[in-house]
Amino acid sequence: MSASDSIWLALLLPLLGAVGILLAGRIGPNLRESVTLVTAGALAWNVWGLIPALMAGERPEFTLLQVVPGIEIAFKIEPLGMLFAALASGLWIVNSIYSIGYMRGNNEKNQTRFYIFFALSLAATMGIAFASNLFTLFLFYEALTLSTYPLVAHKGDRDTVNSARVYLGILLTTSIGLLLPAIIWTYLAAGGGEFTAGGILEGKVEGPALGLLLGMFVFGIGKAAVMPVHRWLPAAMVAPTPVSALLHAVAVVKAGVFSVTKIIIYIFGVEHLFSTPSSAWLLYAAAFTIVVASLVALRQQNLKRLLAYSTVAQLSYVVLAAAVLKPLAEIGASIHIVAHAFGKITLFFAAGAIYVASKKTELSQLAGIGRRMPWTMTAFTIGALSMIGVPPTGGFVSKWYILAGAFESDNYVAIFTIIASTVLNAAYFLPIIFAAWFGKEAMDGGKEHGEAPWPAVLALTFTAALTILFFLFNGPVIELERQLLGAVS
């Protein structure tokens, strides 16, 4: 099987999985979940199998079809997309195990629908990761928005549907309103939208127009949640926690920052942007988002909403790193996609586990919960430390690279933002951790409970371990992303 076969398999496997889940759902839940797990395993095996070829310098390609001359649905694997695909497909396995514990522990309805759309959204994610031109990227970007809508609206009551409406509304408004015109502008100006090392806009779009186009891309990609288009993310927290964990900490939001990074590197060209003053605003927009989202997170009382605002801030780390426009910072951006994914999925898993075991959702209820759920809260602590960026967690590695890139260009805005944000992160995570371990449990009729169902605990322990392991063994990832340097300079 050649590498380009793996590309269409990566798209086809989740689709086949969705059909399989539909059929197996009529027989029984155990068979249905087996189909999910087998599909997730096969997808990860298939995607991860591409890594050696990529490390050897190959760039496998696959053209699905040509819509009209010049516009085709085509895929090409490069380091950034590979990392994103490997991350999403790998964590899908863990998340599926967690979902089994969560969905059954919570007696959720319509579980078959849930697993089907989960598989579909993974197919869309693979399409985004491997897209070789802007048109293909946009196609799967919209597919991801639409396939996650039923997951966000899963509960189906009035509040949930209203929040899901905000979710869909903001994502579609930004993508149709800004991203699509930006893409068409690019196609007209550059004569195509192929992702090319060094960018395609040099000499085609210059001066203030370049800054405007960059703005249309960054705010058009609503999934990157740069303020003020971040509101869909807190709204999406009405979804079941596995959705928040895999989609709104990894697949969907990372699809956003991944697209921004990829467009900066392969469409604009880092050096072209660096030499154009009108693009400098992006750094400030990202810095503003980081600081303000952290301040908002500080005031949240609901655990999942706090995590949502923390995600908004952390996503802008990636945008900020990409906007520093230095090779080391671009590597930092890609590594932060991974590091934040491990940490944040752990935090969401923990929040979901707490909800399943105790139905608690507010920060004030969490006092003393560490003694009832030691595994969960240990994992939560590790995740939170990674968000702050304390060694030995993954968050430290990416922060190191981003700071290194910022120093390389004496970018004090970026440096001070990262420092300020570290302080703010500590300010909202440490009190929770402290209260959970050392606080006194309020006895207001709360029921006796222990840990959540074992699949959930297994999953969150595993991702917490990954968070620490990423600090120790990040070599291969950095090796892979160093190949970006070729594309950057």
Add this chain to the structure above:
Amino acid sequence: MTALQAHLPALQVVVPMLSAPLAMLLREHRLSWALATAASLCAFAIAISLTLSVIDTGGMRYLMGSWPAPFGIELGVDAMSALLLLIVTGASSLALIAGASSLDREIEVERQPLFYAAWLLALAGLCGILVTADAFNIFVFMEISALASYVLVAGGPDRRALPAVFKYLVMGTIGATFYLIGVGLIYLMTGTLNLDDIVYRIGEVAEVKPILIAAGFISVGLALKAAIFPLHVWLPNAYTFAPHVVTVFLAACSTKVALYVLLRFNFVVFKPYLEDHDLKFAIFLLPLSLLAILVGSAVAMFESNLKRMLAWSSVAQIGYITLGASLVSVAGLTASLLHIFNHALAKSALFLALACLAISVSKLRIENIGGIAKRMPWTMAAFLLAGLSLIGVPGTAGFVSKWYLITATFDSGPLGILLVAVIVVSSLMAVVYIWRVVECAYFRETDEAQSAREAPLMLLLPTWAAVLLNFYFGLFPGVPLELSSSAATLLLGQTP
């Protein structure tokens, strides 16, 4: 075979027209349905065959009774008419197939043969407009199709159809009369009715003022027929109260055919020898298009009758089509013609889905379909997917034409940015009015939905055929795109 091939332009009209009296004479409604469907499918096959030969050879001419051109009546099929013929015959066939199970609820069995006869006459008239190359002939066929469609619209059980159809009749007649006055003036000045001939004779006319007046009468008359804003007022009620499959047929065809004549007259006939005609045409059409897009979409957002909502959306979509035309560029006209095709696909699928819904829901209002997706999953899935095409989500036919339209507007200078903004805003409004229905059907609960049953297979099949075509032509837009772009170059008189 080749002998038959040469007569296809004539047969395109003759087949449905001669089937009409037969359908009436067959007193058994099933038989006349079968005949009408067979005739419509036959017309569809002829249209496909014509399209293939147009792609091969670039066009076909046919002399009625072998009389030479300016004296006898000439028929002609080129890329533009081929595209429209595909839409008209295809939509008619799909709607008739769906009609087998849908019409029995709306029209008494004994009146059905008459109804099918009227349908075939309407089809013959629309095909006639598309194949003929004679200005007066167009008027005759326009009246045939219009009179027949008044009957079709009035056929439904809802008594409110009668005032709606009366309005439609009055406005349609005014439009046709305006057109006739224009043609009369042209005949007076040039002494010919053959379209190709008129083009050259206009160049020889010393006094152009009557020609200009004729152009005004013809354009306004056709704008009435095509429901171009603000002459669209007959459209929402006519679509709403017509029997459901008639709406499918009309929405896909009747306004589109009027637009075809409008474009043909203004670009092929008037543009070559009238000074600045294209500019005047654009100035007349552009603001109206923008208003149509915005007003149509805005009203659709607040309309709770589903059929009327889609009808208002049609007003907006006609605005897209005229917007593309008013850019007066190959790219703009390509986008415009492609959107005629793609919008017909999306709207037929949507109206077919509503016909499915109507089997179980007494009133097609948004309050009455709460939670119906559980009972009618196939119907609502079809509505949702066709809705995505209407919005213009990538991968659907609607996206392809929107892409071309935005590309064309970007090309048209600084004004382009404003136009892009209008298109974008209206797309977002489309999200709102489609999603309102989707949300209600999937997440609300009403009593009526509990007793609903999935629509019969004979209805679901054409609906899903239309839905799948939306995706097929979203991924492989080759044929309609090729036809549209060669039609656009034809209209602008350039060789590609």
